[in-house]
Amino acid sequence: MPHDPEPPHAATPPAAARRPRNARGEGDRLRIEIVEATLRLIADEQRMRPVPLSLREVAREAGITAPAIYRHFAGKDELVRTAVGHLFGELLADLDRATAAAGALSPAGRLAALAHAYARFAEENPVSFRAMFNGAGPDAEGPAEVAARWHTAVGRLADSGVRLGQSPDAAAVSVWSSVHGRLLLDRPAGGVRQLGDVHDFIDDLARSLSAARLAHG
Structure with missing residues (x-):
């Protein structure tokens, strides 16, 4: 998202839309x-x-004046990074809950549980999901933390004897990219090409990884 060109003296929202002033503290x-x-x-x-x-639209939505935002954020870039960081926090919490709940499953089952949670978050928050990856800066912690979850899940597969054909890190990127890319295909496809259900895709992917272990076991 581009740098916010608006100065701190952006227009004041109508009085009816203004929020009550916060008490001291x-x-x-x-x-x-x-x-x-x-x-x-x-x-x-x-x-x-x-x-x-x-920031003018944010101020209107919050029922405050735009200058009030500058008391808490240096500008739109910082505000967007904070909001995107919150979204990544929600996604990470979902991924961790799903992984914990699948603790008794095989490594492939735990990977599938992670991928299903990732897909559900994207399905339930489609616009925010796209904004997360567009709005996160190159040094943002959120994407790196998500990547770490995929690396851990795929690393368990390698430890269980699955021959990935790549290093665990490279395989994690491949699996994550497959699921993420499949989610993004749902929107532009617009029903022109039937891609099937993303959760079926995830189950097929997990089964294919399990089959790699059986083939070499």
Whole structure:
């Protein structure tokens, strides 16, 4: 997302839309409300389609003036990074819960559980999911933490005797890319080409990895 060109003196929202002033010591609450407003806008494709996300629109959504945002964030770039970091936190929590719940399964089963959780998050948050990977900067921790989950899951396969044909790190990127790319194909395909259910795709992928172990076992 491009750098926000708006100066701190952006237009004030109508009085009816303004939120009550926070009591003394409640500045942290306002910061949270600004992030929540940003997340609502990021998730709303219809509202974001005409123009990119702007601090003026965030201020309107939060019921505050744009200068109030600058008391908590240096600009739009920092605000977007914070909001995207929150989304990655939610995704990571889903992945960790799914992995823990699948603890008694085979390595392939645990990998499938991780991939299903990843796909469900994308299905439930389609617009935000795309924005996460577009809005995360090159040094963002979120994508690196997600990558670590895939590396761990694929590493278990290698430890169990599956011959991946690649190093575990390279195989993790391949598996993650396969699932992520399959999710992205759902949108532009638009029903022109029937791709099948992404969860069936994940199950087939897990079975094929298990078969690699059997073939070489």
